[in-house]
Amino acid sequence: MSTNQQDFTQLVAAGNELYPDGSAAEILTWAAANIPGRIAVTLSMENTVLAELAAQFLPQAEFIFLDTGYHFPETVEVAKKVQARYPQRFHWITPTASEIAAGEEQAEAKNQAGSLIQLPLYSRDQSACCNARKVLPLQRILAEFSAWVTGIRRADGPTRAETPAFGLDHAGRIKINPLITWDLPATDHYIEQQQLILNPLTKLGYPSIGCEPCTAKVAAGADPRSGRWAGSSKTECGLHL
Numbered sequence: 001m002s003t004n005q006q007d008f009t010q011l012v013a014a015g016n017e018l019y020p021d022g023s024a025a026e027i028l029t030w031a032a033a034n035i036p037g038r039i040a041v042t043l044s045m046e047n048t049v050l051a052e053l054a055a056q057f058l059p060q061a062e063f064i065f066l067d068t069g070y071h072f073p074e075t076v077e078v079a080k081k082v083q084a085r086y087p088q089r090f091h092w093i094t095p096t097a098s099e100i101a102a103g104e105e106q107a108e109a110k111n112q113a114g115s116l117i118q119l120p121l122y123s124r125d126q127s128a129c130c131n132a133r134k135v136l137p138l139q140r141i142l143a144e145f146s147a148w149v150t151g152i153r154r155a156d157g158p159t160r161a162e163t164p165a166f167g168l169d170h171a172g173r174i175k176i177n178p179l180i181t182w183d184l185p186a187t188d189h190y191i192e193q194q195q196l197i198l199n200p201l202t203k204l205g206y207p208s209i210g211c212e213p214c215t216a217k218v219a220a221g222a223d224p225r226s227g228r229w230a231g232s233s234k235t236e237c238g239l240h241l
C-alpha cells in the first residue's frame with residue numbers, strides 16, 4: 001500500500017479500460033486529472049522524452065534521476081541539462097552507505113564475495129549491485145509518492161510486451177506507462193520534432209543505456225535492450241519487476 005494508504009486498484013482498472021492502448025497525451029492527461037497525491041517521473045536520461053511529455057501533460061510531476069555512480073558521463077550531463085531546462089522539482093538520488101552495504105551483504109549471503117571482494121559489486125553480483133544502487137534508492141524516494149511514470153515501451157522486448165497503461169507496483173503505488181505504444185523510431189521522431197536534449201550515446205550504437213560497466217553497443221537491427229547486461233541472463237535491473 002502506498003504512503004497515503006489508498007487502494008488504487010479501481011483507479012488503475014478504470015484508466016486501463018479507457019486507454020488500453022492510449023497515447024502518451026491521453027494517459028498523462030488522465031493521470032493528471034484523476035490520480036491523487038504526488039506523482040514522480042523516473043528519468044534514465046537515455047532520452048528526455050518523459051521529461052518533455054510530463055512538462056506538457058502532467059506539470060505537477062516531480063523528476064527523479066537515480067545516480068548509481070556508474071553512469072556514463074554523457075548520461076550525467078543530460079541529467080544536469082534536464083535539471084536546468086525544466087521547472088519541475090528534481091530529485092537527484094544517490095545510494096546511501098547502508099544501501100551499498102545491503103548489496104554487499106546480499107552478495108555475501110550467496111557466497112559470491114570471498115576472495116574476489118576487491119572487485120566492484122557489479123563484477124561479482126549484478127543483481128545485488130542493481131538492488132543497492134537502483135532498487136533500494138528508488139524505493140526510498142518513491143515512499144513519498146502515490147504514483148510514478150515510467151518509460152517502459154512494449155516494443156522494448158518480450159518482458160515488456162504486455163505492459164498496461166496503468167499498473168500497481170509491489171507497494172501499491174500506481175505505475176503510469178505513457179509510452180506503451182511507442183517504439184524506437186517513434187521515440188527518435190519525437191526527440192527530433194521537439195528538439196529535445198539528446199544523449200549522444202544513442203547515436204553511437206547504444207539504443208538502451210544503463211550503467212557504463214553493464215551496457216554494450218548493440219548491432220543494427222538487434223533487440224535494442226540486448227546490450228544491457230550483455231553476456232549474462234539478466235534482462236531487468238529490478239525497478240520494474
Ligand code: SF4
Nearest residue numbers: 122126129130211214
Ligand atoms: Fe550495478 Fe550494473 Fe546494475 Fe548499474 S546496471 S547498478 S553497475 S549491476
